[in-house]
Amino acid sequence: MHTKAGTTARPKLNAALCDIxxxxxxxxxxxxxxxxxxxxxxxxxxILPAAAQLGRLLVDAGLLDEADWLYRALAEQFPxxxxxxxxxxxxxxKRWDWGEALVQWQSVLARFGARQQAFWLxxxxxxxxxxxxxxxxxxxxxxxxxxFADDPHGVVGLARLSMSRGLWVDALAFWDQAIDxxxxxxxxxxxxxxxAVLSQLDRLDDAESIFHRLLxxxxxxxxxxxxxxQIAMRRREWEMALNRWDDVIARFPDSRHPNWxxxxxxxxxxxxxxxxxxxxxxxxxxxxxxSLNAHLGLIRLLILTGKPDLALTELQSSPFGSCKIxxxxxxxxxxxxMLRRLxxxxxxxxxxxxxxxxxxxLNVLFTHTAPLYSGWRRTDAFLGLLNKIETLPPESKSxxxxxxxxxxxxxxxxxxxxxxxxxxxxxxxxxxxxxGLLSVASKxxxxxxxxxxxxxxxxxxxxxxxxxxxxxxxxxxxxxxIHWLNxxxxxxxxxxxxxxxxxxxxxxxxxxxxxxxxxxxxxKFIYTVRSFESWRKxxxxxxxxxxxxxxxxxxxxxxxxxxNLPYGAxxxxxxxxxxxxxxxxxxxxxxxxxxxxxxxxxKPKDRFLECDVAAGGWDELCKLVGKERPxxxxxxxxxxxxxxxxTV
Numbered sequence: 326m327h328t329k330a331g332t333t334a335r336p337k338l339n340a341a342l343c344d345i346x347x348x349x350x351x352x353x354x355x356x357x358x359x360x361x362x363x364x365x366x367x368x369x370x371x372i373l374p375a376a377a378q379l380g381r382l383l384v385d386a387g388l389l390d391e392a393d394w395l396y397r398a399l400a401e402q403f404p405x406x407x408x409x410x411x412x413x414x415x416x417x418x419k420r421w422d423w424g425e426a427l428v429q430w431q432s433v434l435a436r437f438g439a440r441q442q443a444f445w446l447x448x449x450x451x452x453x454x455x456x457x458x459x460x461x462x463x464x465x466x467x468x469x470x471x472x473f474a475d476d477p478h479g480v481v482g483l484a485r486l487s488m489s490r491g492l493w494v495d496a497l498a499f500w501d502q503a504i505d506x507x508x509x510x511x512x513x514x515x516x517x518x519x520x521a522v523l524s525q526l527d528r529l530d531d532a533e534s535i536f537h538r539l540l541x542x543x544x545x546x547x548x549x550x551x552x553x554x555q556i557a558m559r560r561r562e563w564e565m566a567l568n569r570w571d572d573v574i575a576r577f578p579d580s581r582h583p584n585w586x587x588x589x590x591x592x593x594x595x596x597x598x599x600x601x602x603x604x605x606x607x608x609x610x611x612x613x614x615x616s617l618n619a620h621l622g623l624i625r626l627l628i629l630t631g632k633p634d635l636a637l638t639e640l641q642s643s644p645f646g647s648c649k650i651x652x653x654x655x656x657x658x659x660x661x662x663m664l665r666r667l668x669x670x671x672x673x674x675x676x677x678x679x680x681x682x683x684x685x686x687l688n689v690l691f692t693h694t695a696p697l698y699s700g701w702r703r704t705d706a707f708l709g710l711l712n713k714i715e716t717l718p719p720e721s722k723s724x725x726x727x728x729x730x731x732x733x734x735x736x737x738x739x740x741x742x743x744x745x746x747x748x749x750x751x752x753x754x755x756x757x758x759x760x761g762l763l764s765v766a767s768k769x770x771x772x773x774x775x776x777x778x779x780x781x782x783x784x785x786x787x788x789x790x791x792x793x794x795x796x797x798x799x800x801x802x803x804x805x806x807i808h809w810l811n812x813x814x815x816x817x818x819x820x821x822x823x824x825x826x827x828x829x830x831x832x833x834x835x836x837x838x839x840x841x842x843x844x845x846x847x848x849k850f851i852y853t854v855r856s857f858e859s860w861r862k863x864x865x866x867x868x869x870x871x872x873x874x875x876x877x878x879x880x881x882x883x884x885x886x887x888x889n890l891p892y893g894a895x896x897x898x899x900x901x902x903x904x905x906x907x908x909x910x911x912x913x914x915x916x917x918x919x920x921x922x923x924x925x926x927x928k929p930k931d932r933f934l935e936c937d938v939a940a941g942g943w944d945e946l947c948k949l950v951g952k953e954r955p956x957x958x959x960x961x962x963x964x965x966x967x968x969x970x971x972t973v
Contacts, residue, residue, distance in 0.1 A: 373399070377408035384412075384419060387579070392416050407437050414448065421583050423615040424644070427452040443469055447478035454486055457617050457650040460683070462486055477507040484518065490651060490685040493525045494728075494754050517548030524552075524559050526757060532556060547577045551585070558588075561797070561960060563595045583609060587618050594626055602626055617645055617652070624656050631870030633663040649677070651685035658693045663871065665889045671697050678709055682717050684726050691729060694736075695816040696891035707736050728756030735762075736814035738821060740769050758813055764805045765813070765825045775824040781845045782806075782950060784830030785838040786853025787903070787917060789863040791938025792830045795853055797960035798943070802952045804828040817895045832899050835917065839924055842932075849949055852921055852935045861910045881905040 376399055383392035393416045399409030414429035430449035437445075450465035463486055469479030484499035500519035503511035512518065520535035533556050540549030554569035570589040590605035606623035613619060620643040627636035637660045640646055645653050654677060661670035674697060678690055687710060694706045711733050714726050727750040734743035747766045752759045768774060782804055784795045796808035807818050809831040818833035823841070834841070841848060855863075868880045884890070884905050887897035907913040925933045934949045936942075941959040 373403055373406060373408060377412065380408070380412045384415065389416050389419055404436075407433060410436060411445070418448065418452070421613040421616060423452050423455040427456060443473040443476040443478045447482050450482055451485075454482075454489055455617065456615060457645050457648045457653065459486060459490060459650060477503055477511040480506070481512050481515070488518070488522065490683075491525075491688075492685055493522050493757055496522045497526065513546075514548050517552050520552055521555055524556055527760060529556060529559055547573060547582075550576060554588075558592065560957070561595075562958075563592055567592045567596065583613055583616060584618055587616075587622050590622060591625075594629065599626060599630055615644060617650070620645060621652055621656060624660075628656070628659055628663065631873075633660045636660050637664070649681065649683075649686065651683070651689050654686060655689045655692075658689070658697075662693075662696055662891050667697060667889065667891070674706070678713060682713070684729065687713065687726075688729055691732065691736075692815050695810075695814065699893035699895070704737070707733055711737075727754045728758065728762070731755060731762055732758070732813045735765065736816065744769055761805060761812065768825055777845060778847055779824075779845065780827075781823070781841070781848040782828035782851065783834050783838060783841055783848060784828070784851045784853060785834050785921060786830075786851070786855075787835060787860070787914070788832050789860055789867060790853040790855040791961075792853055794938045794960050795851060795936075796828070796830045798946060799828040799830070799950075801955055801957065801960065802947070802950060804950070806830065809833065817892055817899075832903050835903060836899060838921075842924075842928070848932070850925070850933050851946070851949070852925075852933070853938050854918075854935060855937065855939065857911060857914050860914060864904075864910055877905075877910055 376395060380392050380395050380399070383389075383395065393413060396409045396412030396416060399406075400413060401409070403409060410429065410433045414426055414433055417423075417426035417429050427449070430445065430452055433445055434449060446465055446469055450462045450469070453459075453462035453465065463483070466479050466482035466486060469476070469482065471479075473479060480499055480503045484496050484503055487493070487496035487499055497519065500515060500522060504515050504519065509515070516535060517539055520532040520539075523529075523535070524532035532552065536549045536552030536556065538549070539546070539552065543549065550569070550573045554566055554573055557563075557566035557569055567589065570585065570592060574585055574589070586605060587609055590602045590609075593599075593602040593605070603623065603626055606619055606626060609616060609619040610623065620639070624636045624639050624643075627633070627639060636656070640653070640656060640660065654673075657673065658670055661667070661673070670693070674690055674693065677686060681687065691707075691710055694703060694710070698706045711730075714730055714733075717726075727746060731743055731746040731750070734740075734746060744766055747755065747762060752763060755762050768776075782799055784792055784799070786792050786795070793808060796806050799806045804827040806828040807822055807826045807830070810817060811819065811822050818829060818831075823829070823844070838850065842850065865876070868874050868883075872880060872883050874880045874883050881901075884897050884900040887894045890896045903917070904910065904913045907916060931949075934945055936945060938961065941961055943954040943959055947954045
């Protein structure tokens, strides 16, 4: 091979070709590739295009070191031609080395700006996106959309960027636009990506149908297999999800995507296999230090396993510690809240609010308003967010603000304005909560509101008795359910919520179930139970992880300091009244159990059910609430690990 090349190649390039040829000749698996390369280098079209084609073959074969060596020689020997520089950038992308990729694409654009191609600009923007520099990436993609109207890279880039930001409605609109205009040219995985967006918008049946079709039509491509693994995750079928990810990784080893590995690690975490998950995240960070998803995955794991100090250290030392990215800001708020550094979190809130007009970041601020502020300060924070949205210049506004707009009015209990926003907004632009927001709007605008005759379901089991699983089961049966927090306002369950939802679980119900029994004469009550000893162990673990306390006495002291707690006095009042104004966990457990049994002793049997969630089972629950048994396993959540969400 190198003999033919030597007659035309310049010395540096010739040396590179000889070295590559020698490396490949030593590997029996590369003999066929050596023959292909020999043919390429015998081309009569000139050494530059032949060597560039050789580089592409090396990249396709996964021989990235050889390809990089060749491209660097090309760049040195032909500094006025793009192939060597473009090739080095593409190798960096293949290695998921986004910092290097950004440097290389910047070099390409600086050297050959007069010959800019849409692909170069899109690749440059993709590197920005992967490094979390979303605003800069968006500017480049929008320039592409304007300047290269007949090229799909702009709209596809905006679709992927919207997915990275969690702006699923925008992502769906961009994928629809890309596929309608460009078809398969838009992106080989465009249809699979669109289906993934549908699943995030809770249109699981639509998404699953597309993934099954992709699997049947293109069994040699990963899109359908990956999609079905994602669907299993959305349905919280974690064992099935793990099996499907294992199948994807085994079936497509040559095209294995680092994010597949990371997503599998998230599944391991859900299955309480935390050591395995942590090992995967750390190995991925070591191999791909510029992977935002790897860093966020590790930080999430550390939060969930009660290591907020270590999580903060990891965040601050990562390449994204100072980035204004919604996902990073979200994790920072979680960590500061767990560490009880609430004043620092509030300062971060106000600074971020003053500096951003990004909808995804404003959504993060909204989510953390209730945990950080109480009373009039919470109202003031909601109004600050509302003012930010309403004073944005028209060019900065987009439809993805509509869902946030509606949720702020709901939090402010301004139901007329909430209904007005919902009525004027296409359902999918209300965001991931669109079905629930429409349900609330339907109740508010119904012929009777509030309707005290409406059937309600109340789960009155203590926390750590399977209340999360019960809430998931009720949701699966079609009941619009609150578990501890209103899912739209992120506030602790409020009396007004009783008229806006169908079912309610956790300690806000335990506080007042007698009142609710008489307030809603058509209501049903489900008492989730658990043996005292297993319940006590779960309580100890929960308060250890989330509050850093070792026993009942320390927990009692911590709960009395409402100014240091997320949700402030609301959280403190519930904890003290339900648990910590008793002498021990055992006294609290027995007092509440006696209270429930005494109250329901003389009540109609068809309004009360006692159930052990650990035993699992739909039959008694479905009989009580008058629903058909669904064709899915009974959800048993949070077994073996405690959620980061501050439930009580």
